Amino acid sequence: MVVEDLEVNGLTPKEAExxxxxxxxxxxxxxxxxxxxVxxxxxxxxxxxxxxxxHLIKHHHYHLLAKFHHQ
Structure with a gap:
């Protein structure tokens, strides 16, 4: 068998592998x-x-307190 017959994209089978x-x-x-x-x-x-x-709860809590104080 000739090596050229086995060439894949100009590479020998070993190189291709x-x-x-x-x-x-x-x-x-x-x-x-x-x-x-990830x-x-x-x-x-x-x-x-x-x-x-x-942080969110505190922030939200202050907003609620502020709302109550303004009323």
Whole structure:
């Protein structure tokens, strides 16, 4: 069998295989990074959520108090 018959896009099968593996890895890395970002975002949100809700409740509470005082 002649190697030229096996060439894919000007690459030998071994090279083509290596390229596919590399492409696959970059996709995996991207997915991993994306998932990590999402996870970090969620954990940050969970950490900040109590502060945000407390802040909102206080803010809302002051507004209610102000309304009652004006009446």
């Amino acid at each position: 290596v390229e596919l593996v590399q492409e696959d890895q970059s996709v995996t890395n991207f997915t991993y990074i994306y998932l990590e970002l 996870a970090n975002g969620l954990s940050l949100l969970l950490i900040l959520l109590p502060h945000i809700t407390t």
